[in-house]
Amino acid sequence: MPKVTFLPANVTVEVPAGETVIRAAMKAGVHINASCGGAGVCGKCRVFVEEGEAEGEPLPEGGFKACTLTPKTDLVIRVPVESEVDRRALLRPIGKVATSWLEARGPAEFPLAPILKKYYLELDPPSLENNLPDFPRLETALLAELAKEGVQAQKLDLDWRLLKKLPYVLRKKDFKLTATVFKEDPWPYLLEVEAGDERARFWAVAVDVGTTTVCVQLLDLVSGEVLAETSDYNPQISYGEDVISRIEYARREGALQILQEKILSCLRRLIEELGAQKGVSPQDISFISVAGNTVMSHFLLGLEPRFLRETPYVPVTTRFPYLPADELGLPGGRKARVFLAPCVASYVGGDIVAGVVAAGIAREEPLSLFIDIGTNGEIVVGNQDFLACAACSAGPAFEGGGIKCGMRATLGAIEAVHIDPVTLEPMILTIGNKKPKGICGSGIISLLANLFLEGVIDQSGKYRRDLKHPRIREGRDGYEYVLVWGKDSATGEDIVFTEADIDNLIRAKGAMFAGYQTLLESVGLEINMVERVILAGNFGSFLDLEQAITIGLLPDLPRERFYFIGNASLLGARLAAFSAEAVKEMERVANMMTHFELSAHPGYMDYYVSALFLPHTNIDLFPTVKELLAGREGS
């Protein structure tokens, strides 16, 4: 990867090939004025190439647009003085994302041995001396194969309808056939019979059904490879952005069926797309492994979600039987089985269980804290000996929900922000380098951390009333900072960040932090005993660790303890498709997980109230932030 050194700050970062210099600067913590999000239209982001080769759009007055400039070799870049960071900014640690858990450690290891297996058998054709009926003939041979693997089964169960085609299948290729067996406890179950050797045609699908996004992977059960991957919004979004509003909607007559059909038809479509890409007929899918939160799992099966949100928060079930795909209208017919990751409680679902299994933290000694910050923050703490979990009512603020100009992390969302300490002018980057439409989670955290660190807002999240700056004003909704002027935005409207937004964010991060504290206390531990913090969800990979710690969203632990794991839920679903042991591990993990209802914990409210401050009322909990602030004060 090329290295880019920024002058005069003299900071060097590595950037992936094709990355723009403006993104390198954001990563380096070097401020470059940029109001178009990297769209190449505002022309403010002038930089000069002092050493090395780069490609980009030159500006008439000399230099290049940093948002178009990509290194061909290592570069030395000079940032013009008007956009240079002042010395206070140098005190700020270089923006750092957490280490990739998967790159550092890899996913938890399970043998490639799916819970479904295809057996190729060459049976003796029947004769007068050996006139066993067709099914027991097959059963005897299959049980013998299973016995070789150490599976001592007394009988083979089956869907009786297979008996209808069995005689034809047996006789089509002279009693040579492939039998697909589901190794369910305690009796193996015959799912499919095919004439001849069809072992190579063996596919599965892994699905992460998120409240917002649905991700699907097409898997080759023979090679253990991911053949293709796709994702889309969960189409239930049009009936409510979050699970609570969808549960409310589901109370209407027929609405639950609508929500169920929406997600099912989305899955059908995505699976068909993937199949078409790889020449796999959806009817040839044998296994569909799904991880979703408890509410999504209920919707997927059409189960009443109402009691999930009414005290005492009771799911219909947290363990799901394997379902024949055709009973859900999913591809693969009767032979295919749908597996849903077990859930723990109404708000700690199969996505978290799958994630914990994927991370492998329940099989290792070190104490880990697993955090999924989404609409609802879920946290798990534990190791091989115990697991405790809880849901934090964090709300959707970190997904842009309840934030005036918030949006989901899609094209045009401001994903990173830097505020010039001197001019208080912002530098922004948008997803896809489009004109900015709004701010998404990582941008919101950047912005909040910057405004706080530069002293634009105080520890309670209020704008300093004494700062006279055109971007800080009293708007319709109270004090606000104008991040993007209407002329630079995609909508033509100003993109602002209000005190009400900040209040929402402080409550959200406070709920998370109080959650860590309460959960750890419940099991007799303290935050600094946590040896690893694993951040799940797409969020984790974009999150600037320093900023998240600065605002008190993440605990102030040594940075090397932080990892992001990405979509661990999808990864867990994939592991379950590839390995019966991963399925068992999910059951074990779900059983191990002790769920704590935070709101019922006597200390929770105190922790929460204490956390409604930046970073926290007890600054000693955030020693590096304390130091940073002290540096700032001292400047």
Added chain:
Amino acid sequence: MPKVTFLPANVTVEVPAGETVIRAAMKAGVHINASCGGAGVCGKCRVFVEEGEAEGEPLPEGGFKACTLTPKTDLVIRVPVESEVDRRALLRPIGKVATSWLEARGPAEFPLAPILKKYYLELDPPSLENNLPDFPRLETALLAELAKEGVQAQKLDLDWRLLKKLPYVLRKKDFKLTATVFKEDPWPYLLEVEAGDERARFWAVAVDVGTTTVCVQLLDLVSGEVLAETSDYNPQISYGEDVISRIEYARREGALQILQEKILSCLRRLIEELGAQKGVSPQDISFISVAGNTVMSHFLLGLEPRFLRETPYVPVTTRFPYLPADELGLPGGRKARVFLAPCVASYVGGDIVAGVVAAGIAREEPLSLFIDIGTNGEIVVGNQDFLACAACSAGPAFEGGGIKCGMRATLGAIEAVHIDPVTLEPMILTIGNKKPKGICGSGIISLLANLFLEGVIDQSGKYRRDLKHPRIREGRDGYEYVLVWGKDSATGEDIVFTEADIDNLIRAKGAMFAGYQTLLESVGLEINMVERVILAGNFGSFLDLEQAITIGLLPDLPRERFYFIGNASLLGARLAAFSAEAVKEMERVANMMTHFELSAHPGYMDYYVSALFLPHTNIDLFPTVKELLAGREGS
């Protein structure tokens, strides 16, 4: 029961109330001329009441029509000399049916404990302290109930679709509910949940699917009572009288589905009829217990029957999984389970297994021979230690099939015949006392035995050519005996009994007898070691033992060893509905039964050829018939 004494023969028989004197005479072996089958139209059956009171139609010349006369007290009846039996007839033992096995012994005993059970549970409603999800809440309580019964299950399986209604059912009556559990091995399976206490509403259906007749009983699973019973012809008859012709028909495109739908719609209709009689909705049926032969079982499930009749005679399966009733389109919905009695081989089916279980012969010491003479004769020999079985290709002769004037045992069928030894005039009785239409099984045996004993046919089944009698003639199909003249028959046509008919019958009974011999020899036993002969099927109850032995259809054993058990298949199906132990016993019996393919046995052909004689080429096998014939010769 009134006693009727016939003079001058001086024979006394007991007859049930309402029985006619002519039927009493037939039972007593007393000949009364009667050509209208008891329809009261021919006026030939004049008798005089010497003592006692009776009701009936007087004849103008004095006396009464015997076919209309019913005793009100014990009677002494004088038969006019012209219809008196001669002394030869007196040598003939009094017609005797076998003892009723059920009256003498009762059916095999099993505890009233169906494989399905309804549990009434009062669960604790959920609270914050106890917020188990709905299903595990129910599961925990149910497993505790099961544990009290000694069932140690680790989990409860269920149809996932029950989860859809579970939350509503639980909350409808404050977490009081009735759970229907299927105690399948190894995990119990939750079939249904109902709010409140619904234990009393618990019904099943027992079904005997015969090739010709379908019998259905509505059962109360709580009381163990048969609430109602009905039967009808198997509507598949229109596609072939016997299994072979139906298997042939099934080869046509779509024909198997037609045959399946025919039997299923028949069952639906009969179950609805019974339900309507007793106010039980078919949807409230929980269990459908079916016994049928292997071919009928294949048709019921729509399984390919073709290989049942092609060597080496391989069924698709002989063990059937429990099927959800709705998958077959049978009443009871998803909760109801359809049980099919296990089969043994292509031509020894679940009807025989059910019958053996009903008779209880596999749980007792004495050596029993279980015989079902239908389209295909099935025989089982054994006791608690072993069971051997075989199918005899006897053909449908004893059901009237392949007999020129043969018919099934329906209204107007001649069911009993007596031939006057002197005049060779017949006395006939028809089912329902209707004008005769044809001859059914028991009538055919009567006729054959009479013709043989009176010397009208010889031991090879040929009419004696030297007998000059108007009823014996050479017809279109060779020599024949006119049993009913056209003027007395329902059709206006003569009812005749041809040498070809006799030949068919001899081959049929020869196949049966060779079957007994071969099967017994296969297990190292001889016929006279058989301590009980149990005759199953409707046939058994009407069969005149002496006549059946006379023609060599049944072995010549002491008469007290013979029993009839009636529809043992239906009885077995009923036992299985009432008791899980009977289900297990069926599996045990099916596993115990060693099937012998008679045609593959080297000695079978010799036995068969030796049996093509009346009663047998080796007359010493039939000592009482030998004696009878010796008496006849000596007269």
